[in-house]
Amino acid sequence: MISFPRLESWNNLTKMATVVAQVDRKRVLCRISYESLRAKFGASDDKFMQSVAQHRTDIQEAARRLIEQDDYEADGSVLIQTSDLQ
Template sequence: MTWTNRRISVSDDTVIHFPGYESWNSMTEMATVAADVNKERVLCRVSLNILEDKFGVMDDTPVRCIALHRAEIQEAARKLIQSESFEDDGSILIRSGDI
């Protein structure tokens, strides 16, 4: 599996898989969920503010919140990947309106 900082071309044949990897960055207050898109890693990020707004997470439990709401977060990421809504660094940023 390779990580990419370029935009991935998405087609009807695109395979999107979520391997169950997530991380929390307390400095940026961003959670990251990994997606594999045609065997290339795409980082899907969501902020603490969004987690709090959508799921009522406390600032000490963001990773648990991600685990509890994995399906909703992955579905939002999948839609953003399919619409090729990549950031300049190749990642996906999940916003409030996406979940």
């Protein structure tokens, strides 16, 4: 079972937003880059997390598909690319 608690953060060094998925009692970090937020949702330079909140459902669905496909990064996280967003 996959659920998404409202845990999100922004990393200014990597320019990535992270949302958390709960997968069978384990946390999986699901990351999406500034470039993807801007390309897909038109996120402005100072409103990254507002864009994540506005498009939470789309981001979570992309993360869910990647998790179900076992498409994990070496560190166990999931990287959501622009092409993963519908």
